[in-house]
Amino acid sequence: MGHIKEPKGVDFVIASDPLTDKARQEISEFIRNYKNNVKNKKAKSVTTAQQTKIAHA
Secondary structure, eight states: OOOOOOOTTOOOOOOOOOOOHHHHHHHHHHHHHHHHHHHHHHHHHHHHHHHHHHHHO
């Protein structure tokens, strides 16, 4: 996606429609699930690293 240069004296205004309660709830649920998945992946990688240290000790 490229950068659009505004001509002098012209302002581009981008307005979006307000979110519905359903859309807001779906977005919140998606973010919550994403954060939980990231935490789980980090926890698994730490556990694997600890197991590797123990195995090589």
